[in-house]
Amino acid sequence: MKHSFGIIVIFLIFFNAPQLLAQKFKANGGVLVKAEITLGNQNQWLKVGVSGLGTLSYGDIALESGLSLASYAFLKRHTLKTEGFAYYYEFFGLAGVGKNSNLLGATVFNTNTALLFNPLGKGGFNGLGFGVSKEVLPNNLKSYGLKRGALLMRFSNANHNFHFAFRNDLKIGLFNGAGTDYGVTGSLDLGFTKIKGPETIYQLGFGIDLFTPRPDYSRSPRNPINSDNGRKNVWYTLPPIVDLFYGNVYVYGTYQEEYVSVHSKIGLNSQKTGAYIQNTLHDGLGLNPRFPWQVETKNKLYIEISGNVLKKEVSNE
Template sequence: MLLNNQRKQIIFILLLSYCASIYSQRLSADGGVMLRAEITIGNQNQWLKLGAYGFGTLNYGDISVESGLSIATYQFLKRHTVKIPGLAYSYEFFALAGIGKNSNLLGSSVSNMNTSLLFNPNGKGGFNGLGFGFSKDYLPKSLKSYSLRRGAFLMRFSNANHNIHFSFQNDFSIGLFKGAGTDYGVTGSLDIGFTKIIDPQTIQKVGIGIDLFTPRPDYSQSPRNSINSDDGRKNVWYTLPPFKELFYGNLYGYATHQENNVSVHAKLGANSQKTGAYIQNILHDGLGLNPRFPWPVETKNKIYLEISGNVFYKAITND
C-alpha cells in the first residue's frame, strides 16, 4: 500500500512538472522602458518635456495582450495656439488583445503621447488585435478647464518588422471608451500610421492625422448662434471666454526617424476651420449629438507645422 501511494505521488509530481514545463514554454513576455527628453517647436505648441514610457506584451501560444503606460511633465510657452507659459502634466494608458507571437514591440507605435518608439529588432512575431485606452493633460492657469480625459479605440496589424495602426480618440464616454464626456477642447483625433524596423538601431514611422479643437460651450444661453448654422436651420452653441474663438481643424501628414538614442518627429499640414466644421457637423447632425459649434468657416486655411526632437535611454527585455 505504501509503495502504491509513493508511485502515485511520483506520477503526480511528474505530470505536474510536465504541465508546468509545457505552460512555461508557451508563455512568453517582452517589454521595454524609455526615459526621454523632448523639445517641440511649432505654430500651435512649444514645450520642453521630460517623460517615461513603458510597454510590454504577454503571449500564451498565439494569444497575446499588450499594454503601455506613459507619464510626462512639460514646461510650455505655447499650447493649443495660446501663447502662455506654464507647467503641465500628462499620462496615457492603453491595452490591446489579439493573436500573434507579438515579440517586436511595435505596439508602442499606437501611443499618441510619445514621438519616440520602443521596439525589439530581434522579435519576429506579429500581432493582429484591438483595444482601448485613455489619456489626460493637466493644464494650468486659464487653460485649466481644458484638462480633459480622452478615450481611445485602437487597432493594430503587424508582421516581423512592419506595423499598421489605427487610433481614434475622443472625449465621449461609452462603455470601455472612457472619455470625460465634455465635447470641447481636443474633442476628436484620428491617427493612421505605418511603422517599419529598418535595422537593429533604426526605425521609421509615417502617417496621417486629424485633430479638432473647440472652445467651451455656454450652456446658459440657448443654442441660437447664427455662425455655422446653415442660415438658421441648425442649432449652434455660443462659447465661453477667455477662448471664445479658439478653434482648429488640423489635417496633416507626419514622419518619425529614430536612430540609436535620438529621434526626430515632424508634422506638416493645414489648420482648416472649414474642414474642421465639416467633420464635426457630420458627427453632430448625423448622430444626434449636441448642437453644432460656431466654427469660423470663412477663415482662410493656415499652415500647421510641428517638429519634435528626442534624446532618450531605453532598455528592452524578452523571455
C-alpha cells in the same frame, strides 16, 4: 507494474506542469526615457517623459498594455502664447493574436515622437483595444485638460506595423472619456512603422485633430455662425477662449537612431474641414447643437517639429 508505470507518468506530469506552462507563456517588455523639444506654430515645449510596454503571449493569443507619463514646460499650447507647466498620462490595453515580441505596440501612444521597439522580436500581432489619456493644464487652459478615451487597432508582422487610433472625449462603455465635447475633442491617427535595423526605425502617418472652446450652456443655442442660415442650433462659447478653433489635417514622419529621434508634422489648420467633420458627426448622431466654427476663415499652415534624446531598454523571455 502497469499501475506503477501510470502513477509514475502522472507524477511526472504533475511535477513538471509549471515548467510546461512556463514554456508556453512568453513575456516581453521595454522602457523608453526621453527629453524632447517641440517647436511649431501651435505648440512649443520642453518635455521629459517615460513610457513602458509589456506583452504576454500564450501560443497565438497575446495581450499588451502600455503606460506613458510626461511633464513639460510650454511657451505655446493650442495656438495660445502662454507660459505654464503641464502633466500628461496615458494607458492602454489590447488583445489579439500573434507572438507579439517586437514591442511595436508603443506606436499607438499619443506621445510617440520617439519609439520603443525590439529589433530581435520577430513575432507579429493583430489586435484591438482601448485606452485613456489625460492632460493637466494650468491657468486659463485648466478646463481644457480633458480625459479622452481611445479605440486602438494594430496589425504587425516581424518588423512592420500599421496602427489605427481614434481618440475622443466620448464616455460610453469601454470608451472612457470625460463626456465634455470640447477642447481636443476628437483625433484620428493612422500610421505605418518599419524597423530598419538594430537601432533604426521610421514611421509615416496621417492625422486629424479637432479643437473647440467650451459651450455656454446658459444661453440658448441660437448662434448664427455655422448655423446653415439658422436651420441648425449652434452654441455660444465661454470666455476666456471664445473663438479658439482648429481643425488640423496633416501628415507626419519619425526617424530614429540609437539615442536620437526627429518627428515632424505638416498640414493645414482648416476651420472649414473641422466644421465639416464635426457637423457631420453632430448632425448624423443627433449630438446637437453644433459649434460656431469660423467656416469663412482661410486655411493656415500647420507645422511642428520635435527632437528627442532618448534611452530605451528592452527584454524578452
